[in-house]
Amino acid sequence: METVRVFAPATVANVACGFDxxxxxxxxxxxxxxxxxxxxxxxxxxxxxxxxxxxxxEAARNTAGIAIQKYLEHIGRTDVGVDVILHKQMPLGSGLGSSAASAVAGVYAINELLGRPLSTIDLLPFAMEGERVACGSAHADNVGPSLLGGFVVVRSYNPLDVIRIDTPTGMHATLVHPDIEVNTKDARFILRNEVSLKNTIIQMGNVAGLIAGLMKPDYSLISRSLVDVIIEPVRAILIPQFDEVKQAALDNGALGCSISGSGPSMFALSANAEIAQQVGKAMQEAFLSVDITSELYVSEINSQGPKVLEPVSNLTV
Structure with missing residues (x-):
């Protein structure tokens, strides 16, 4: 194999109560x-x-480039040379895991190109290095699901322990990206360093409830648990019309609605595709009421993660 083309999906991180x-x-x-x-x-x-x-x-400063470099160093193949074409298909600073998707696509592609010497899960640390370059923190809540597909829990970073869990068949996600930008570093800077014991207990209950609701499955429990009392109240100020957009989603049948990653995109989960589309339309209308246009994406939870695409000829320069 001399050329390979790979797609890696966008992601929703935090998922309300599960920050990082x-x-x-x-x-x-x-x-x-x-x-x-x-x-x-x-x-x-x-x-x-x-x-x-x-x-x-510069490869060392690019999320895809650094992920590939770290991978080649790890497997002892610094003799390998590759040209990289990166096609960004989502807005930068969108809260949809843009840097993670690039890093995942890059490291998955080089592993394919070299005959898969490593398993997919073993590629995770190299994709995380892409996140370190992008925002200063090698977090896994975007690269994990983009690489592994599905819903992912990062149980620990030291040692790294990432678990994929089942989600209800037919449940759909709605993503609405308003045409504004929030810098990830800025969104982290405004967070408080200390959290009250009361809010910690509430958040822990919601984290446990959401996992249980997804695995049972129990839509009512999912809905009750999609509540963030720690991060969302702080970051919501960065998104104009946040409260109105969230309420529009809930009024139209969403199980829950919150900020995707560090924003400004917002996500909602719904029991089926029809509700998810209706929710998306209502969220867009709420943004448009203050003259903010947006992009809408509706899909099931992506269980595949990255995939090799054919042909490669239409992505050249």
Whole structure:
């Protein structure tokens, strides 16, 4: 294999009550990477499409590039050379795991190109290095579900322990990305360093309830547990019309609604596709009432994660 093209899905991190420990993948949007072998060793970013020139072309500073570099160092193949074309298919700073999707697509592609010397789960630490470059923290709540598919729990970072759990068949996610931008570093900066015991207990109950509700499955329990009393009240101020958009989702049948990652995108979970579409329309209308346009994505929980695409010919420069 001399060339490989890979798609990696967007993700919703935190999922209301699960700050930095929950995440799930969706079908769309996502990022694509094309890798091509070359004679000279090293990783070269030859093109980035869809970023309006904002992302670094230096491999060590690019989320896909650094993930590939760390992977090659780990398996002792620094003799390998690859050209990288990255196609960004979602907005930067969207709260949809844009940097994670690029890192996952890159490391999954290089593993495919070299004949899969590592298992998929073993690729996770290299994808996390992409997150470190992007926002200063090698967190796994986006790269985990983008790489493994499904709903993922990050139980521990030291040692790294990531678990994928089952979700109800037919449950759909609604993602609405308003045409504004929230920087991940800024969204982390405003968080409080200390949390009250009362709120910690409430949040722990919701975390346990959400996991139980997803696995049973029990939609009523899922709905009661999709509540964030720690992070959402602080970050909501960064999203205009947040309260109205959330209420619109709930009024139209959503099980729950909160911020996707660090925002500004918002997500809702619904029992089926019809409700999810209705919820999305209502959320968009709430944003539009204050002249904020948005993009809408509706899908089931993506259980596959990254995938190899064919042909590669339409993603070249």
């Amino acid at each position: 420990i929950f995440g799930f993948a969706v079908d769309q949007p996502g990022d694509e990477v094309v890798l091509t072998r070359r004679d000279e060793p090293g990783v070269t970013i030859v093109a980035i499409l869809g970023d309006e020139g904002r992302l670094p072309r």
